[in-house]
Amino acid sequence: MKRNVQVLLLLFLGVGLLHISLLTDLYLRYVRPGLRPALIASGVLLIALGAVSAARDGFPFNRPRTDGDQSHDGDRSNGDGHGEGHGHSHAGGPKVAWLLYVPALTILFLAPPALGSYTASRDDAKAPKAPASTTGESLFADLPDKGVVEMSLNDFSSRAVWDTDRTLKGHTVRLTGFVTPGRHGTWYVSRLVISCCAADAQVRKVRVHGPAAPPADTWVTVTGTWHPTGKLGTDDASPALDVSTVDRVPAPKDPYHDVVVTPDSR
Template sequence: MVAAVRRYGPALVLALCAGALLRISLFSTLYLRYVQPGLRPYLIASGVLLLVLGVVSALAAAGAHPHPDEHEHGDGHGHDHRDGPRVAWLLVVPALALLLFPPPALGSYSAERDAAARYEAQGIGTFPDLPKGDPVEITLSEFTSRALYDSSRTMEGRTLRMTGFVTKDDSTWYLTRLLISCCAADARPDKVEIHGTHAPAVDSWVTVTGTWVPNGEPGSDQAWPPVLSATEVKQVEQPENPYEKR
């Protein structure tokens, strides 16, 4: 048994890693919890390559003859100098986790760690008019950009609708979304302070409808965080892609 594990261990590790990648990218959309949609082809290609390498490794191990360096020590245990580094077995843990218990998308804990985040100076200017008709579906990133830097105040007087998850800070609650450039590792929180309604449960996903409350001059510290006066809060399922692209 031990000899079989030694012989086929590398192939098993490669197969598990391949299965984990293909499970989240080819057979589901779980990869969206960790990376941008555009990276899906690369994840699938990596999974297929690892699977091929695993098969090749297994076939090579099956056809291999006993190596002259294999010998028995006095304690009765065999020793094979062809053994790979044992640290490689640590890859089995994250691979099994992705296969059996895929970690959820980042939530309120990640957002609160960077609660003091501010937009870097983007310059005050004008933005295109919002589409006609209310309510207007808008992302959190667009809402905060317009609230902070739109000198024409194109959102004023309009009814807006956004979706995000709930975070809290003492008696204040926020509609929050994490923005990523590439993957969850570079996630940055974007949040809107909500007035006019009681806070839903932390980490629950909601769609909020309301009107923007101008606060401070564009580009000033007083303009952060932007505020929405809510008229309706509806609990929803987490979207397939929980992140917004920045």
């Protein structure tokens, strides 16, 4: 690979990382907030490496050719005016190497969106397993008796599958997520949760019974009551909601942080 390709690639990648992690919140589409310092440090390091390489090679990033380089590239003379026919070309790597700029420039000028309905519709949602109780007491705290209960999809899914005490029964709950179309006109309100980065994303989704689905990937807040499905405490149960209202809301800055969304925070 030519030196100019290497140097520019380092610079573009470094600037792109600093752009999404230092100047914007776009990095939250790919990693957890705690990794921001590491992204900033990586961006600074890449820029520094690119700058050092550029300074070493000289502008415009091509090292001046020496007499030794020229004699090596041409036919060597054997002293009697005849060449030995050992010419070599060191023009660099294949032209396709320039395609390496594509991901670097994409991060800089057109940051890919966070994972959404395409991923959620192709992965099976699994409710987080409830911890085993050693005291015989309920694993889930009672919900407030009055008003609409704001819940995360994670908490609702866990209760809807594993809560044999049925603490969801009789309560109106409110959930927030993005729309994921299902089969035969069904749809889900979904979230993707991550441990480190988007590569390890796990799906949380609740089937909606009631209103027609808004467009895929639309962020919504739905209000309704628990729709029991399957036998509680087993993998046959699945989270579902009888929905009475659907309100569109702006996409959150951190799409993977599944927390309770209150009216004041929307």
